Amino acid sequence: MLLSLAQKVDASALVHTLRDIAIIGALVNVAHLLALSVFAGALLVVDLRFMGAGLTREPLADVASQARPWLLAGFWALVVTGLVQLALQPVKEYYSDMFNFKMKVMAVAIIFTFIVRPRLARADETRLRIWGKLVGLASMTLWAGVAIPARLIGLVG
Amino acid sequence: MTIKSVFQAIEALPSSTAFRESLNGYPFTLTAHVVSMCLFAGLIIMMDLRLAGFGFQKTPFSELQKRLFPWQMFGLIVSSVTGTVLFYGQPMRYYGKALFWTKMILMVLAGVNAGYFHLTTYRSVGKWDKDPMLLPFGGRMAGYLSLALWAGVIIFGRLTAYNWFTYDGSQ
Numbered sequence: 001m002l003l004s005l006a007q008k009v010d011a012s013a014l015v016h017t018l019r020d021i022a023i024i025g026a027l028v029n030v031a032h033l034l035a036l037s038v039f040a041g042a043l044l045v046v047d048l049r050f051m052g053a054g055l056t057r058e059p060l061a062d063v064a065s066q067a068r069p070w071l072l073a074g075f076w077a078l079v080v081t082g083l084v085q086l087a088l089q090p091v092k093e094y095y096s097d098m099f100n101f102k103m104k105v106m107a108v109a110i111i112f113t114f115i116v117r118p119r120l121a122r123a124d125e126t127r128l129r130i131w132g133k134l135v136g137l138a139s140m141t142l143w144a145g146v147a148i149p150a151r152l153i154g155l156v157g
Numbered sequence: 158m159t160i161k162s163v164f165q166a167i168e169a170l171p172s173s174t175a176f177r178e179s180l181n182g183y184p185f186t187l188t189a190h191v192v193s194m195c196l197f198a199g200l201i202i203m204m205d206l207r208l209a210g211f212g213f214q215k216t217p218f219s220e221l222q223k224r225l226f227p228w229q230m231f232g233l234i235v236s237s238v239t240g241t242v243l244f245y246g247q248p249m250r251y252y253g254k255a256l257f258w259t260k261m262i263l264m265v266l267a268g269v270n271a272g273y274f275h276l277t278t279y280r281s282v283g284k285w286d287k288d289p290m291l292l293p294f295g296g297r298m299a300g301y302l303s304l305a306l307w308a309g310v311i312i313f314g315r316l317t318a319y320n321w322f323t324y325d326g327s328q
Contacts, residue, residue, distance in 0.1 A: 022319075030315045033191070037311060041199025044228070054224050058216050066213045070206065144192065151191050155184035 006090035019088055028088070032081040036147065039074025042067040043113070043143060046121065050128075050136030060132075064121035071113075098156065102149040109142035164248040176246040183246060190239035194314070197232025198307050200225045205307075208300025210289055217286045222279075255322035260313035267306035274299040 009015055018024045048054030049063045086093055093099040120128065120135050128135075167173055176182050204221045206212035213221060244251055251257045278296040285291035 026316060026319055030312050033195070033311055033315050034308060037195045037198040037307075038202055039199070040195040041201075041203040044196060044199055045203050045225070048228060054228065055216060055220060056224065057220055062215055066215060067203070070203070070212055147192050147195070148188055151188040152184055155187065156181065 003091075003094055006094045009087055009090045015087055015090075025085075025088055028081050028084045032078065032085060035074050035077030035081055037074075038070055039078055040143070040147075042071035042074055043139065046071075046117070047136040047139045050117075050121075050132045050139070052133060060125050060128075061122050064118065068118075093153070096153055098149040098153045102146055102153070105142060105145040105149070109139075109146055112142055113139060161252060164252045167245060167248045173245055173248070176242065183243070186239050186242050186246075190236055190243060193232050193235035193239060194311070197229055197236055198311060200229045200232065201307055202304065204229075205300045205303045207289070208292065208296055209304060210292070210297060210300075214289045218289075218292075219282050219286050251317070253324040254317055255324065256313050256319070257317045260310055260317060263306050263309040263313060267303060267310065270299060270302050270306060274303075 045054060045067050046060075046064050049056065049058070049060050055063050117135060117139060120131070125132070168177075176186075203213065204218075204225060207214070207216065207218055207221050274296065278293055278299060281293070285293065285296070
């Protein structure tokens with residue numbers, strides 16, 4: 001089902017037109033990378049704080065709430081530009097091991113970042129102890145597991 | 158001795174050739190470069206957003222600057238080392254690329270902007286540290302300029318992969 005959808009998108013006139021204009025793909029790649037930088041910054045500020053580094057003089061809940069608008073802005077910009085990237089070569093991505101791995105890790109990373117982590121950021125910091133460090137480490141590991149295979153798509157596998 | 162001849166000499170070195178021809182060296186170094194660049198740029202952007210008045214308004218600027226600095230430097234060092242290795246592997250590929258040199262110029266300008274800010278506006282940080290409304294015009298401008306310059310570095314860095322605006326000497 002996913003393959004047939006990918007093939008339909010791949011064969012569509014709109015995608016053919018967009019693919020023929022080389023600058024479209026380049027601009028989407030650039031926008032995706034800019035969005036990734038904003039998202040990474042907002043994510044890391046909070047992850048570092050969870051791990052007892054970075055903005056340690058500020059309450060964790062304050063750091064997380066101040067980073068949240070930029071985390072969301074970066075995330076949605078990543079989703080939109082990522083979907084355009086996917087639409088430009090859906091069949092190639094369907095068969096890419098790196099892309100499939102990235103998507104699976106990303107599903108876990110999204111649940112962790114937008115459901116689990118905010119609850120812990122609002123919790124009583126004194127009760128987090130070692131769990132805070134584990135949350136920060138898990139978040140960074142998960143998103144590294146998204147970013148690294150994402151960059152390797154087209155280069156390896 | 159011209160810059161071109163230096164680049165050609167580097168490219169002819171056995172270690173440069175070995176890196177260029179290695180199966181995994183280039184993709185993994187490029188990946189480390191991009192990921193560390195995002196770490197560095199991301200943390201710089203968070204600090205610049207505070208200066209520009211778009212975020213982290215409750216946090217004193219000096220806190221952001223001092224506490225994020227070691228992590229920014231970590232990202233900068235990793236991205237600089239990996240970037241140098243990428244360049245070392247194929248210097249003649251970059252020699253004639255206007256987009257690559259534009260990125261380099263923007264990086265220098267971003268460094269000059271940061272240095273100028275620290276030598277001027279940041280000296281009076283005690284007066285405006287906790288209240289963003291007291292931030293001098295020069296500080297706000299430094300934030301806007303830094304955001305624009307680092308965005309330019311990312312944009313031109315990514316576009317370097319394409320062969321647009323490539324002139325004499327490149328492969």
